[in-house]
Amino acid sequence: MSAVTNRRVTIKQVAKEAGVSTQTVSRVVNERTDVATETRQRVLTVIERLGYQPNAIARSLIQRRSFTLGVVTAGLDYVGPSRTLNGITSNAEVLGYTLVLKELREFSGYDINRILDDLLARQVDGIIWAVTEMGDNRDGFAERLSTLPVPVVFLTMRDRPGLNIVTVDNRLGGRLATQHLLDLGHKVIGHISGPRDWWEARRRKQAWCLALDEAGLTDGDELCVEGNWSSESGGQAIAKLLGRRPDISAVFVGNDQMALGVLLYAHENNLRVPQHLAIVGFDGIPEAEYFWPPLATIEQDQHELGCVAVSELVEIIEARNTESAIEEPKTIRLQPKLIPRASSVSTLSNNHQQ
């Protein structure tokens, strides 16, 4: 059934055993039609007997095509990035590509060129840059990108002409959250944002600002405190916020973890949610549904994000190969959606606060 030796079986050995040329074996393996049925059968038998397995590396070398995608990620110990990777792996599998994975230790401050060179040395057919935009971690791409021999798809970053980008629409998410609270009748709505050097955090905050503006409720920066995505920072932020403005009746929190910190603060201070403080988070982590009370949130489909990125990248790769006109780079924006739950809407009496 399978090989008995530890040395890998090559096409030559198969050819010799079957009494044909390596070419013929190659044809059989690649399911070409121009092989006599009888010959094919004989070769297949030998392949089976020796446990022959074509060497994908040798194949890549001559075909200048590895059917391999490079994936650069960061923060796999967080829910978002790992779900995205999940989407990437499943779609890559479907489309017949293997993944080479690089994880950055930090979200910024690394050497982009080293990473790219590493991936390119391995002859990947394309690259998915799945690290979220923050600080200046997109600098240095501009110069390099034009000379790259393979296409790159970026995840979660702001529009830049000439780049392929797939991202969740954070503006829309922030608007949905804020509008939801406005619709519930809240007049003083605070915001706990993620770190300001994160692009996603800024977009969510902007949307909150804008929605308040439009409702004629502008209050300046007094109503916003910056957290660092952690539950701990969420608790600290809400304390600060309520210290400043005790009249806050609702808060849009930049992610579910910080919202969890807000919930804990509320419990410890006998603040009833949502009667005294309505809360909407962001992300849609599975646990949120079981928080006490269950947390209203903006759900973003990070799995889908990864899937779409792979589809896009593969499409570009195949287009290049068939010499068809190169597509214009574009930005794809996925739509998050509001999940109302008991932390925003009192379940006992509809839309009732206080």
Add this chain to the structure above:
Amino acid sequence: MSAVTNRRVTIKQVAKEAGVSTQTVSRVVNERTDVATETRQRVLTVIERLGYQPNAIARSLIQRRSFTLGVVTAGLDYVGPSRTLNGITSNAEVLGYTLVLKELREFSGYDINRILDDLLARQVDGIIWAVTEMGDNRDGFAERLSTLPVPVVFLTMRDRPGLNIVTVDNRLGGRLATQHLLDLGHKVIGHISGPRDWWEARRRKQAWCLALDEAGLTDGDELCVEGNWSSESGGQAIAKLLGRRPDISAVFVGNDQMALGVLLYAHENNLRVPQHLAIVGFDGIPEAEYFWPPLATIEQDQHELGCVAVSELVEIIEARNTESAIEEPKTIRLQPKLIPRASSVSTLSNNHQQ
């Protein structure tokens, strides 16, 4: 600075430009000492100018060594597996190996041989099988393993002679949790287990059984209900358990998500935690600290699990290469630890629930 063409630069072009043989370029690239300083300088200049990048694939082909590790994982959308992958990536980076990643859609029922063949075709130097043991998903390895040309390290599975295994000691974890509750004076301690076809779930349950036995508190299976790791199943399980045995005063829950479901049930039914029901979870997810009340749990270092797996695998690979005696396969067991919090010990919390 970097290449101007889209065609990748080869060693030949560099050689030609520098007026030397490809040999010499190879020597320079591989930092051999037997090159005249002057020649080296000239070659380096050309390399820089053309943006030459050695083709790792061609190198692998001739060296029969890819410096690549195959990683097979499943359930990346869960915290555990993604943290483990996080550990794997970081240590692989340190040790100079690139990762080829395969994610299985299911935890069992796939074709092991297809996955292995795929990885082997890509000439990986070793494989980390990071899929947790469940059902019969370890069947089919036995026959295949002996003929594999590369070593394999398995994660999270029971002892099997002849295999390299790295795992968290679930027995110890279960014991720590149960003993903690016993020490607090509880006499009727329930258990909500993970699905019985998961090896980890069975071990945790066994440890709970054993600890009760030793304390002379055996109650048979009446005190255990099986969940499916989800928060929802945790809520259902505790309802069932308390329906059967209202005298239960403490419960050891198989993971933190299910424990969250138990907490929600407690809130909804005005059960005070830990006064009416003490709870200990398992995993140590970061959110647990901010649950209400904060959840006592057994922390397992899944990141470390991945790190150790890589170290082991690389050690085996290098040992084989230097022809030194092949090490005996062994099992490495990492120790989880108890994190007591307000869900088990009331003195840690000065607040009341509403």
Add this chain to the structure above:
DNA sequence: ATGAAAGCGCTAACAC
């Protein structure tokens, strides 16, 4: 210190 030749395992291109 440097180069020439051979070959890793495979397939493209062309013969017959």
Add this chain to the structure above:
DNA sequence: GTGTTAGCGCTTTCAT
């Protein structure tokens, strides 16, 4: 239908 030749980009071996 099938075999022969050549070569992908690199390193190994052996000359010089």
